[in-house]
Amino acid sequence: MESLIKLENVSKNFGMVQALQNIDLKISQGEIVGLVGDNGAGKSTLIKIIAGIFPPSSGNIYFAGKKLTSYNPHISRELGIQAVHQGVGLVDTMSVERNMVLGEEPVRAKVFLNMRKIKSITKEMLEEIDIKGNFKPWTLVGELSGGQKQAIKIGRSIYYKERLLLLDEPVTGLSVRETYNVLELIKSLKEKKVAVIFITHDVHQVYPIADRIVILERGRKILDIPKCDKEPEEIVNIIRNPGILECKSSENDNQR
């Protein structure tokens, strides 16, 4: 299958700091990729490159097989790439329904908010994403739990037919039950053929729903495997001691 997004030999420097080095990465539609690695590994930089926020210092980006010759956040939005960051993206002092359409508000006569449209969008979206909990479309977002907020941000992307979601630590800080609900929601994106890059410092968070696990270490991709190839504990071990991969490959060399 053709990849939805493909990075080819992408590097990024900030002055003397090499944040990413020769990254190759392919993601197919409907695929959930767990992007893990220690602080400073380059995860956020990679996401920003995919979202068009930073241009790569070198290398190429392809979307649905087409090389992107100029790229910026506007083009990435047009392509259906949506970054969901923790703690941002919703306005606490506005209702659930207003947040659903934030930045894309339907208007009447060019200036008035089309509240009827907003209400029908919200109703459709809430039915589709089945967010757990007791709240109404007019409830203020500030009154919702962390998991419900996260569900709304992710749910919005379903409604707007996004094709690739970049989720930065989507369940960090959530309770066990809320984590479960958000993971179920992310899993349901798969049926809608949405691709997901799920960034986390804790591989256990993404392991249950991931198709693949990618480890970044000091700007390099050191592992990219179908998740079933390794137990989560082995992955944790590699993140802690990347050197063990070198031992493994020299073992293989000896066997040859």
Ligand SMILES: Nc1ncnc2c1ncn2[C@@H]1O[C@H](COP(=O)(O)OP(=O)(O)O)[C@@H](O)[C@H]1O
């Ligand atoms: N805007 C920036 N300017 C300078 N250095 C940066 C910038 N963003 C990230 N870096 C550096 O790039 C490296 C990777 O950072 P980052 O992508 O944030 O890692 P992670 O998200 O995995 O913690 C770090 O050394 C960081 O200090």
Ligand SMILES: [Mg+2]
């Ligand atoms: Mg980061």
